[in-house]
Amino acid sequence: MGPIRVKCRCGEKNCKEWAIIELQGVIEAQPHLQNNLQNLEIGRLCRPPSQEIYTFTIGYHELTGSKITLKKPFLVLKKVKHSEPDGDQNISSSKSSVNVELDVVGIIRQKIMFKTRPKALITSSKKL
Template identity: 65%
Template sequence: MQIQVKCNCGEGKCPEWAIVELQGVVEAQPSFENQLPGLEIGRLCHSSSEGNYTFTVGYHELSGSKIVLKKPLLVLKKKKVVDPDSDNSPKMELDVIGIIRHKILFKTRPKALISKQQIKEKKV
C-alpha cells in the first residue's frame, strides 16, 4: 500500500517540534479529567548558558537535557480527499505539519521546591 505525504511548507521550512520525555506518570486531578486537551501542567524553561532545561510541575522541578534523535520523526495530519475523477471513494492523504529532530529528556528524580515562610522582624 502506498501512502502519499504532502509538505506544503517547502523543503527545510517545516516547523520544528520536540518530544518531552519524562520518567514516571503525570496524573491529572479528578476535577480536571474532562479538560485534558489544552491543560497546562507546568512550565518548561531553557538555560541557554548551560544548555539545560527545567520543567516545573506544581512543587516539583525536573532537570533535563536536549538530545538529538538518530532518525527524525514527522508530525502528520490525516485528511480525507474525494477525487472527482474516481468512484467517489474517499482517499486518505497525510500532510506534514512538523518535524521532530530533538527530544528533551528528564531522567532524574524531581527536586522538591519548598519555600520557607518569611519571618517579619519587629523593630523595638
C-alpha cells in the same frame, strides 16, 4: 484502499521544529480535570540562555534535563481525507471514494530527556 500520499507544503527548511519531552514516571491530572485535557497547561519548560540545561516545573516539582539529538528524525503528520464522488449521478445511491493524504505538520529532530527524580520546590512547614 489505495496508497497514502505524504505531502510537505512548507518545504523541509521551513518545516516547524518540534521536540519530544521524555519523562520517567507518570503525570496524572486532578480528578476534576479528567474530561477536559485538551489545551491543558501542565507545566513550564525553561532554558537559561547561557546553559544547555532545561528545567520543567510541574506544580511543586522541578525536573532537570538535557537536549539529545535523535538518530533518525520523526515527522509529525495530519491525516486529511478527500471525498471524490463516483461517476454515478444517482442521488439515492450516492457512493463516494475517500482518498487519504498525510500532511506534514512538523519534524522532530531532538528530544529533551528528564531522567532524574523531581526536586520538591516546597519544604514542610514548621508546626507551631
